[in-house]
Amino acid sequence: DAGVIQSPRHEVTEMGQEVTLRCKPISGHNSLFWYRQTMMRGLELLIYFNNNVPIDDSGMPEDRFSAKMPNASFSTLKIQPSEPRDSAVYFCASSRDRVGHTEAFFGQGTRLTVV
């Protein structure tokens, strides 16, 4: 299995531009998570989906952030308009519901820089 695949690996964009981050979870996993990691706040959960349905988006910073999961093999996290304070590494992770074991597997992350 290729693991969780994120694209792009690096993104540099100007303030005000729209940014779209992409994620392909591990096949067969039915939970998907978007995390943001910064030096200031560590690893923060933004939103997670179960069976393609958003379950908890309480970590989404504000209306500029939106996430979708149109099918079991693809999710996007969009920031519009982007701001310099959005600069961070964004991780996608997936897990499979199994009794007793629900570890999440992480992708390599997308390093976003907003200038």
Add this chain to the structure above:
Amino acid sequence: GESVGLHLPTLSVQEGDNSIINCAYSNSASDYFIWYKQESGKGPQFIIDIRSNMDKRQGQRVTVLLNKTVKHLSLQIAATQPGDSAVYFCAEKSSGDKLTFGTGTRLAVRP
């Protein structure tokens, strides 16, 4: 804006010694815990997990201990190697599949 980042606690150990990394969790309802390792430039990687009905679980060179009374989790690494140098996170799950991560501990292995 803020100018001070998270101050990660750092554990420095001699190669070959045992390492113990500690974590305090906050939610007494949490029923599942995971330790992750994150190397520079990579995503967190699963190491070992434990459910709340256990107090100890062993893997290859790693042991996780859970003390629910004081809400404390520890990761023990035997015979620490240079490749163990990384940031280690504990994570807790209290409802659904949502994992909440701690701030992390940096492990530095001295040759």
